[in-house]
Amino acid sequence: MNKLFFTLLTSSLMVAPVYGQSNFPEKPIHFVVPYTPGGTTDLVARTVGKKISEELGQSVIIENKPGAGGNIGMAHVAQAKPDGYTVGMGAISTNAVNPHIYQEMQFDPTQDFTPITLLGTSTIVLEVNPDVPVHNVKEFIEYAKENPGLIYGAAGTGTSMHLAGVLFGQMTGTELEHVAYKGSAPALTDLLAGRLEVMFDNLPASLPHIKEGKLRALAVAGSARNPQLPDVPTIAEAGVEGYAVDPWFGVYGPAGIDEVVVEKLNLAFSKALNSEEVQEILQNAGFSPKSSSAQELDELSKTEYERWAKIVEDAQLKM
Numbered sequence: 197m198n199k200l201f202f203t204l205l206t207s208s209l210m211v212a213p214v215y216g217q218s219n220f221p222e223k224p225i226h227f228v229v230p231y232t233p234g235g236t237t238d239l240v241a242r243t244v245g246k247k248i249s250e251e252l253g254q255s256v257i258i259e260n261k262p263g264a265g266g267n268i269g270m271a272h273v274a275q276a277k278p279d280g281y282t283v284g285m286g287a288i289s290t291n292a293v294n295p296h297i298y299q300e301m302q303f304d305p306t307q308d309f310t311p312i313t314l315l316g317t318s319t320i321v322l323e324v325n326p327d328v329p330v331h332n333v334k335e336f337i338e339y340a341k342e343n344p345g346l347i348y349g350a351a352g353t354g355t356s357m358h359l360a361g362v363l364f365g366q367m368t369g370t371e372l373e374h375v376a377y378k379g380s381a382p383a384l385t386d387l388l389a390g391r392l393e394v395m396f397d398n399l400p401a402s403l404p405h406i407k408e409g410k411l412r413a414l415a416v417a418g419s420a421r422n423p424q425l426p427d428v429p430t431i432a433e434a435g436v437e438g439y440a441v442d443p444w445f446g447v448y449g450p451a452g453i454d455e456v457v458v459e460k461l462n463l464a465f466s467k468a469l470n471s472e473e474v475q476e477i478l479q480n481a482g483f484s485p486k487s488s489s490a491q492e493l494d495e496l497s498k499t500e501y502e503r504w505a506k507i508v509e510d511a512q513l514k515m
Contacts, residue, residue, distance in 0.1 A: 218456065220280055220456070220457050220460055221252055221253075221254045221280065221281065221460075222254075223254065223281060224254055224255040224256065224257050224281070225248075225252070225254060225255070225256050225257070225280070225281050225282075225283065226257050226259055226281060226282045226283070227241055227245050227256050227257065227258050227259065227283055227284070227285070228259045228261055228269050228270070228272055228273050228282065228283070228284035228285065229241045229258060229259065229260050229261070229269065229284075229285050230261055230262060230263075230266035230267070230268065230269025230270050230284060230285065230286075230290060231260065231262050231266060231269070231351060231352070231378075231379045231380075232260060232262045232351075232378050232379030232380075232381055232382070233260050233379075233381065234379065234380060234381030234401065235351055235379045235380035235381060235398065235400075235401050236318050236380065236398035236399075236400040236401050236445075236483065237285050237287070237445065238258070238260065239400050239401070239478075239481060239483070240285070240315055240316070240400075240445065240478060240483060240485075241258050241285055242258055243474055243477050243478060244315065244465065244468045244469060244474060244485075245258055247467075247468035247471055247473070247474050248464045248465060248468045251464045251467055251468060252460075252464050262352075262378050262379055263378065264294075264298070264352075264353075264354075265289055265290070265294050265297075265298070265352040265353045265354035265355050265358075265376075266286075266287060266289050266290040266294065266352065266354075266355065267290060267294055267298065267301065267302065267303075267354075269284060269290075270284050270286055270290045270291075270303060270305075270309075270448070271302035271303050272284070273286075273309070273448060273449065273450060274302070274303035274308040274309060274450055274451070275302075275303075275450065276449075276450045277450070278310065278449065278450040278451060278452035278453045278454075279453070279457070280449060280453050280454070280457035280458075280460075280461060282449065282450065283312060283447050283448065283449045283461065284447070284448055284449075285315065285445055285446075285447060286305070286309065286445070286446050286447070286448040286497075287355075287356070287443065287444065287445045287446070288356045288443050288444050288445075288500060288504075289352070289354055289355040289356050289358075289359075289443075290305070291305040291309070291446070291448070291497050291500070291501065292305070292497065292500035292501045292503070292504045293354055293355075293356065293359060293504045293508065294354040295501070296504060296505050296508040296509070296513075297353075297354045297508055297513050297514060298354065299514065305497065305501065306497075306498065306501060307451065308450065308451050309448040309449065309450065309451055310448060310449040310450065310451055310452065310453040310458060310490075311446065311447075311448055311490045311491075311493040311494040311497060312446070312447040312448060312449055312458055312461050312462055312465065312490055312493065313446065313447050313461070313462045313465045313466060313469075313487050313488055313489070313490065313493055314444065314445070314446045314486055314487060314488035314492065314493045314496065315444075315445040315446055315447060315465070315469065315485065315486070315487075316444070316445060316469065316478070316483055316484050316485040316486040316487075317418075317442055317443060317444045317445070317483075317484045317486065318398045318399060318400065318443045318444075318445065318482070318483050318484070319398070319399040319416050319417070319418050319422040319443075319482055319484075320356060320357055320360045320396055320397065320398060320399070320416065320417035320418065320441055320443060321396070321397055321398075321399045321402055321406070321413050321415075321416050321417070321422075321425070321428070322336070322360075322364070322394075322395075322396055322413070322414045322415050322416070322417065322431065323387070323394070323395055323396075323397060323402055323406065323411045323412060323413050323414065324336070324393060324394050324395075324411070324412050324414060325387055325388070325390050325392070325393055325394075325411065325412075326409070326410070326411065326412050327390055328393045328394070328412075330414065331412070331414070332414055332415075332434060333414050333415050333429075333431060333434035333435060333436065334434065334435055336394075336414055337368050337370055340368070340370035340371070340372060341369070341370055344370075344371040345371055345373045346370070346371070346372055346373065346393070346394065347372075347373045347374075347375050347392065347393065347394070348361050348372050348373070348374060348375070348392075348393075348394040348395060348396060349374075349375050349377055349383040349386065349387060349392045349394070349395045349396075350374060350375075350376065350377065350383065350395065350396050350397070351377055351378075351379050351380045351383060351397065351398070351401075352376055352377065352378065352379070353374070353376040356398075356441055356443040357395075357396040357397055357398065357443075358374055358376065358396070359441060359504075359507075359513075360396045360417045360441040361374055361396045362374070362511055362513065363439065363441060363507075363511075364396075364417075364431065364436070364439065366511060367436050367438070367439055368436055372394075375392070380397050380398060380401035380402070381401070383395055383397065384397070384401060384402065384405065387411065388405060388410055388411070396417065398443065398482075399416070399422060399424070399425070399481075399482035399483070400478075400481040400482045400483050403424055403425075403481060403482045406425070413425055413428045414428075414434075415428060415429050415430060415431045415433075415434045416428055416429075416430055416431070417430070417431055417439070417440070417441045417442075418430060418440060418441065418442045419432070419440040419442055421433075422482055423479070424479075424480070424481075424482045425482075444496065444500070446488075446493045446496070446497070447461070447465055447493075448493075449461070458490055459490075462487075462489065462490055465487060466487040469485045469486065469487040470485075470487060
C-alpha cells in the first residue's frame with residue numbers, strides 16, 4: 197500500500213511540471229520595459245503586448261522600470277522566477293553595451309537570460325531644435341567645432357543613442373558633451389522647448405515632431421535610410437564614411453525557462469510581429485519589426501556583446 201502510494205506520488209510530481217507547461221499561460225504575463233513611457237521600447241511593447249494578449253488569451257501587463265541605461269529593469273527580469281510569466285525587452289544597450297561600460301552590473305547578459313525572440317530594429321536620428329542654425333551634417337560638424345562642449349541629449353547612459361553620439365564625436369573630431377535622460381520623452385520635452393539643442397534619439401519617439409516641423413532631422417545613424425524619412429541621408433552618406441549604429445531589440449526571460457514555454461512565447465510574439473496591424477503601426481512609427489527564433493537571438497546577442505566590447509575599449513568608456 198505504502199509502496200503504491202509512493203509510486204503514485206512520485207508519478208504525480210513528475211507529471212505536474214509538464215502539465216503546467218502545456219497549459220501555459222494560466223495567468224497574466226508581465227512584460228518589463230526598462231525605460232520610461234513614451235519612448236520607442238514602450239511603443240513597441242504596448243503594441244505587441246496587446247496582440248500577444250489576444251493570441252494567448254491572457255493579459256500582458258507592461259511594467260516600465262527605467263534607470264541605469266535599462267539595467268534596473270533587466271536586472272528585475274534576470275532575478276524573476278523562470279516560469280515565463282516575467283519577460284523583458286532587452287536591447288543592444290542592456291545586452292551588448294552596458295556590461296562593458298558600467299563598473300557594477302546586477303546581471304550577466306551571457307548567463308542570466310533565456311532568449312525568446314528578436315523584436316526588430318530601430319533607427320537613431322540626429323536631430324536639432326529648429327532654432328539651431330544648421331541644416332545638414334556638414335554644417336552641424338562646423339557648428340560643433342565652433343562650440344566645443346556642445347551638449348547633446350540621449351535616453352540614458354550606455355544606450356545606443358549615447359554611443360551614437362560618442363562614435364560621432366570620435367569620427368568627426370567634435371567635442372560633444374552627453375547629458376543622460378531617463379528616457380526619450382523627458383529629453384524631447386527639453387529639445388522641443390529649446391533647453392536642449394541636439395539629440396540622438398530612436399526615431400519612433402521623434403518622428404511625429406519631425407513630420408510636424410517641430411524638430412529638424414539632419415541624418416539617421418543606421419546603415420540605411422528609413423522609409424519614413426526617405427529624404428534624410430545616413431550619417432555615412434552625409435560625409436562621415438564608415439559610420440553606422442543599428443539598434444536592435446529582443447525579448448528575454450530569466451535563465452532556465454522551459455523549452456516548451458519558450459516555444460509558446462516565441463510563437464505568440466512571432467504571430468504578433470508578423471500581423472498586418474502591428475506591422476503597420478510600428479513601421480509608420482519608424483520601427484522595423486522582425487521576429488526570429490530563440491537561437492537566432494542568442495547568436496545575435498553573443499556576437500554583438502563581443503563587437504561592442506572592442507568599440508567600448510577603443511573609446512575608453514566607463515561609467
